[in-house]
Structure formats: structure tokens, C-alpha cells
Amino acid sequence: MLFAAVAIPLFAQSQFFDVPFVPTPQPVVDEMLRLAGVGPKDVVYDLGSGDGRIVISAARKFGAQGIGVELDNHLIYQSEESARQAEVLDRVKFLQQDFFKTDFSQATVITLYLLPPVMKRLRERMLQLKPGTRLVAHDFDFDDWKPDRKVTIRKNVFLWIVPARVAGRWQVRTGVPGGEYAFDMELRQKYQDLDGFARQEGLPGGLWEPKLEGDRISFVVVDSRDRDSEASLYFQGRVAGEVMEGDVVRGVGNQQAKFKWRAVKVADKPAAGKR
Numbered sequence: 603m604l605f606a607a608v609a610i611p612l613f614a615q616s617q618f619f620d621v622p623f624v625p626t627p628q629p630v631v632d633e634m635l636r637l638a639g640v641g642p643k644d645v646v647y648d649l650g651s652g653d654g655r656i657v658i659s660a661a662r663k664f665g666a667q668g669i670g671v672e673l674d675n676h677l678i679y680q681s682e683e684s685a686r687q688a689e690v691l692d693r694v695k696f697l698q699q700d701f702f703k704t705d706f707s708q709a710t711v712i713t714l715y716l717l718p719p720v721m722k723r724l725r726e727r728m729l730q731l732k733p734g735t736r737l738v739a740h741d742f743d744f745d746d747w748k749p750d751r752k753v754t755i756r757k758n759v760f761l762w763i764v765p766a767r768v769a770g771r772w773q774v775r776t777g778v779p780g781g782e783y784a785f786d787m788e789l790r791q792k793y794q795d796l797d798g799f800a801r802q803e804g805l806p807g808g809l810w811e812p813k814l815e816g817d818r819i820s821f822v823v824v825d826s827r828d829r830d831s832e833a834s835l836y837f838q839g840r841v842a843g844e845v846m847e848g849d850v851v852r853g854v855g856n857q858q859a860k861f862k863w864r865a866v867k868v869a870d871k872p873a874a875g876k877r
């Protein structure tokens with residue numbers, strides 16, 4: 603509602619692109635950057651950067667590099683002027699471009715304050731970004747792609763972490779006591795939500811608590827090869843394309859033992875109908 607109320611008078615002054623210019627209030631800008639965990643190593647893109655406030659705050663308060671993408675040349679001029687005054691011209695850049703035609707693949711953080719149909723149009727491109735890229739949006743979300751976090755301070759702020767693509771069939775190997783332990787794992791994926799199962803020779807094949815955050819994956823498999831000493835295997839690792847690897851902990855408390863594990867993808871699709 604506020605968007606519409608503010609947009610109409612502003613619409614009269616400036617050109618209307620896919621989204622009118624409505625600035626994000628400064629406490630919400632700060633929260634967007636805080637929630638995304640922005641730091642000096644980040645490259646922050648604001649898609650539809652308006653008067654440049656998000657990009658300038660990222661540079662001034664968090665030491666990041668910032669790139670604003672904006673079609674309105676008056677707003678670009680105003681942004682450059684504000685960046686000069688904030689003494690961050692060496693760390694920010696404003697591109698007079700259509701964000702639908704901009705390559706933002708180098709971004710580590712993307713900020714968005716755009717209308718729902720525009721968010722939806724951008725969603726597929728966001729999912730193609732490097733896993734771990736953080737997306738933070740004010741007010742409007744990506745429809746059925748649920749955020750990883752949501753904070754409300756005056757306005758809703760959403761955070762998504764671009765998930766690695768892990769759907770398919772994987773062969774997992776680890777060297778736990780009793781020899782090498784190997785099993786096939788099938789993963790189904792909707793955005794960052796996972797489910798699946800582990801296929802172990804003659805054993806029940808549950809895959810428990812699968813979680814994905816960017817390129818970090820974790821899941822639990824119960825090692826039930828010896829019925830008298832069953833124990834959970836807690837897997838944690840990183841995904842890099844067709845390989846996952848990391849540490850696995852067998853057992854809990856003073857019974858814990860830690861090992862390495864590795865998995866390779868053997869098919870992009872889960873085997874039909876087999877569980």
C-alpha cells in the first residue's frame with residue numbers, strides 16, 4: 603500500500619520503468635545489509651538502485667564494493683553525487699542499464715526492492731548464480747521460493763542463499779570402522795529443500811535431516827550394519843558441481859569418531875520408482 607501511495611506522486615516526476623522509484627528507508631537498508639552479512643570482500647549489486655542509498659551504505663558502513671544498476675539517468679547522476687559526498691566513489695559504480703540485460707554473475711550479494719512480477723521474472727536467473735550468493739529483498743519475495751530467513755523491522759526483509767544443484771543419484775564413500783562404507787544416495791530438490799534416501803545393501807535406507815545452505819550440505823544416515831552397535835553418521839560437507847566432500851561423525855558424546863567422506867554424482871535424475 604505504502605508503495606502505491608508513494609509511487610503515484612513520484613511517477614508524475616520521473617519515468618516509469620518496470621518498477622517506480624520508491625526509496626528503502628535507511629533502517630531497512632541497514633537491516634538488508636546486516637542480514638546478508640555484508641563485509642569488505644563482498645560485491646553488492648542493487649538491481650534498480652534508485653538514489654544509490656543501498657550501494658553507498660554497503661561501501662560506507664561495511665567496506666564492500668557496490669554496483670548500482672538503474673535506468674533513470676537523473677537517479678544515476680544523484681547517486682554519483684551522493685557517493686562523492688560520502689567519499690566512496692572508489693568503491694561504487696552506477697550503471698545506466700536495464701537489470702534484465704545486466705550480467706550480475708560477479709555479485710556475492712544482490713539487493714532488491716522490486717514489484718512481485720519483476721521478482722518472479724528474475725527468480726530463474728537468481729537460481730543460476732554461484733551457490734552461496736546471498737539475495738536480500740525488501741517487502742516482496744520470490745513467490746514459492748521460501749526465504750532462508752525473514753526479519754521484520756518496520757518492513758519485511760527476506761534473505762535467500764542460492765542453493766547448489768544437488769538433485770540426482772550420488773555414490774557416497776567413507777572410511778568408518780569396519781572397512782569402507784559405501785551407499786547410493788538419491789536426492790530430490792525444490793530450491794533449498796531436500797528429501798531423498800540412502801540405498802544400502804540389505805539395510806533400511808533412511809536419509810535423515812537433509813539440509814542445504816548454498817554449497818553446504820548435511821544429512822544423517824544410520825549405520826546399521828551391526829545390529830548391536832547401530833549409530834548415526836552425521837555428514838557435513840561442501841558441494842562443488844559433481845562432487846561433494848567433507849567430514850562425517852559417527853556416534854555422539856564420548857563415542858564420537860570423525861572421518862572423511864566423498865560423493866560423486868552418477869546421474870542427474872533419481873532412479874524411477876526404486877527406493
Ligand SMILES: C[S@@+](CC[C@H](N)C(=O)[O-])C[C@H]1O[C@@H](n2cnc3c(N)ncnc32)[C@H](O)[C@@H]1O
Pocket residue numbers: 619620621622623624625626648649650651652653654655656671672673674677699700701702714715716
Ligand atoms: C522501488 S525502487 C528501489 C530503489 C532502491 N533500490 C532502494 O531500495 O532504495 C526501484 C528502482 O528500479 C528502477 N528500475 C525499474 N526497472 C528497471 C530496470 N529494468 N532496470 C534498471 N532499473 C530499473 C527504477 O527506476 C527505480 O529507481
